[in-house]
Amino acid sequence: DNIRISSGPEILRSYFSELLHTNRNNLAELLSDRHLRFSTLYMLKSDIKGSGLRDSLPAVYKQALELSEALSEAETADTAPSRRRSSTFGRYAGTRLSGRNRAGKKAKPVDEMLADPSSAQALGWIVRTGWDGDMPEEHYERLMERCTALLLVLLKDRSVLPDVADVIFERHRQGKLVHNLVWAFFEAHDRESLYLIAQRLCSPDRRDAALARKLLCFIPGTDDVSADGHSQYFSVLEWLSVNMPYIHFTGESMQMCPKPVFCAVSHEGRYLCTQVSADSGKPEIPSGGPEAERLERFRRLDGSQKRLLADVSCALFMQDKRRWESWIRLPLGEQLESALSMLGGSG
Numbered sequence: 001d002n003i004r005i006s007s008g009p010e011i012l013r014s015y016f017s018e019l020l021h022t023n024r025n026n027l028a029e030l031l032s033d034r035h036l037r038f039s040t041l042y043m044l045k046s047d048i049k050g051s052g053l054r055d056s057l058p059a060v061y062k063q064a065l066e067l068s069e070a071l072s073e074a075e076t077a078d079t080a081p082s083r084r085r086s087s088t089f090g091r092y093a094g095t096r097l098s099g100r101n102r103a104g105k106k107a108k109p110v111d112e113m114l115a116d117p118s119s120a121q122a123l124g125w126i127v128r129t130g131w132d133g134d135m136p137e138e139h140y141e142r143l144m145e146r147c148t149a150l151l152l153v154l155l156k157d158r159s160v161l162p163d164v165a166d167v168i169f170e171r172h173r174q175g176k177l178v179h180n181l182v183w184a185f186f187e188a189h190d191r192e193s194l195y196l197i198a199q200r201l202c203s204p205d206r207r208d209a210a211l212a213r214k215l216l217c218f219i220p221g222t223d224d225v226s227a228d229g230h231s232q233y234f235s236v237l238e239w240l241s242v243n244m245p246y247i248h249f250t251g252e253s254m255q256m257c258p259k260p261v262f263c264a265v266s267h268e269g270r271y272l273c274t275q276v277s278a279d280s281g282k283p284e285i286p287s288g289g290p291e292a293e294r295l296e297r298f299r300r301l302d303g304s305q306k307r308l309l310a311d312v313s314c315a316l317f318m319q320d321k322r323r324w325e326s327w328i329r330l331p332l333g334e335q336l337e338s339a340l341s342m343l344g345g346s347g
């Protein structure tokens with residue numbers, strides 16, 4: 001890794017060739033080092049294959065190379081996500097390769113490889129160690145985006161979200177596109193990951209704070225570009241502490257519109273004070289019970305009435321749960337009257 005970073009790919013390959021002929025055992029040990037980065041392994045993939053050392057690699061490194069080759073061979077050129085999971089990234093699990101790869105050998109389908117439980121470990125290593133700024137190839141960048149999306153969206157491995165957040169903000173500071181990574185980040189549908197974005201509001205780099213505000217635009221007050229970063233951060237934390245159970249992901253992306261709203265708050269969830277599905281925004285309640293009946297009546301209200309009751313119900317629940325338990329059992333008409341009374345009679 002140090003040779004690649006300090007001297008570049010050609011010196012790295014020369015060093016590989018020298019060790020191959022003078023100290024093959026030492027070379028094998030270096031390629032098995034637990035601190036090795038995927039970016040270095042990828043740069044040496046042809047040399048490793050030609051030297052016959054591939055089979056001596058640790059299983060996770062070997063599988064990482066196999067996955068990266070399979071994804072590179074996949075006959076899909078369009079990488080721009082469309083709504084929800086119908087994007088190229090979302091379809092990759094079902095993309096089977098052509099009968100033979102470029103070397104003329106029978107190719108193993110991507111979906112078959114991803115069915116292997118150990119593929120998550122290999123993809124995780126790729127995502128954690130492969131995002132290096134000194135890898136200029138556009139093809140490599142697309143490969144990393146695909147691996148990241150597969151891990152987050154298909155395999156549901158959320159452990160790499162902190163790493164992906166770091167990459168998003170680092171690439172943004174460098175003036176590079178982050179559209180596909182942002183899409184994959186939000187398609188993980190992990191509400192807790194919003195804290196990873198919120199902490200960038202305190203960054204001394206204005207570009208970090210600007211991107212954080214853009215990604216958190218669904219939170220009130222984040223549109224104030226003149227606000228102190230730390231004050232804005234604590235305001236966002238307070239808002240999240242109240243609304244976290246009611247947040248769901250919209251599926252909007254930077255590819256769809258210039259000002260995507262990545263998340264929304266469910267009025268139904270806030271009204272019932274019940275957690276909603278992060279995917280659909282629907283309250284997670286049993287069917288046929290009193291909550292389902294309340295929800296059915298609530299859905300007949302107009303938008304302004306829904307917002308009013310949702311706001312009052314949520315506030316009352318936070319302030320006095322016993323009082324809320326009595327209030328939520330009232331007929332809707334009485335709830336609306338009391339809600340207006342609590343707000344001083346304003347509608």
